[in-house]
Amino acid sequence: MRGYNFTEQLRRVLAGAREEAVRLGHEYVGTEHVLLALLREQDGDTTAVFRDLDIAPGKIRQKLEETLVPGPGYPTGPDLPYTSRAKKVLELSMDECVRSQVGAVDTAQLLVGLCAEEKGIAAQVLAWAGLTTDVARDAVSRITGTTVEAPPPVVHVPDVVSVTIEVRRADGSVTRETLPSVLAALEYLVRQP
Numbered sequence: 001m002r003g004y005n006f007t008e009q010l011r012r013v014l015a016g017a018r019e020e021a022v023r024l025g026h027e028y029v030g031t032e033h034v035l036l037a038l039l040r041e042q043d044g045d046t047t048a049v050f051r052d053l054d055i056a057p058g059k060i061r062q063k064l065e066e067t068l069v070p071g072p073g074y075p076t077g078p079d080l081p082y083t084s085r086a087k088k089v090l091e092l093s094m095d096e097c098v099r100s101q102v103g104a105v106d107t108a109q110l111l112v113g114l115c116a117e118e119k120g121i122a123a124q125v126l127a128w129a130g131l132t133t134d135v136a137r138d139a140v141s142r143i144t145g146t147t148v149e150a151p152p153p154v155v156h157v158p159d160v161v162s163v164t165i166e167v168r169r170a171d172g173s174v175t176r177e178t179l180p181s182v183l184a185a186l187e188y189l190v191r192q193p
Helices: 006-021 032-040 045-052 057-066 084-100 107-117 121-128 134-144 182-191
Strands: 163-168 174-179
Touching: 006 107, 032 057, 032 084, 032 107, 032 121, 045 107, 045 134, 057 121, 057 174, 084 107, 084 134, 107 121, 107 134
Parallel strands: none
Antiparallel strands: 163 174
16 A cells, blocks of 8 residues: 555554444445444544544444445455445545655544545545534644645646647648647647657
8 A cells, every 4th residue: 555554543443344344244345334443443533533523423323324234144255355435545544644744544544534535425424424524634633733734736627629739830831730639739749840
């Protein structure tokens, strides 16, 4: 995982996520399993965040349990695969670790990552409880005393269907090219004498 350090507490949560998936009879580890395992933690920054924001972890657990459908209960192995959303949560957690300039990814960064993923079951339930990415990030910053760098601005590049370039030379000749993308247009211009 890109050379990042995970704290022991975070490692316990990830192991607990697999246990939750097995308990529910699921053949994968999703964001919902990660959140259920995170809610089992009794101490640490995440517990302090919930307390600070007056969010009852038990209510979140109850909402998750009501939302989840148990699997068929087939025996599952110890190496359940992570869903793409759960993997994205881990990537976002690592990004949050860099942004907050801490030495290891911990449960606080995991909580922000769960919120930041936005589309998984965990993010939806956390949003239902009033915990968005910004709210989680602010609370974590207050509790841990870390300063979070602002995320880089999102640059929206409009959909480009094609680019037409007209080159007029000193001799009066004109060349017109229609290219499929901005990148192709740049490459074309670089190749021109």
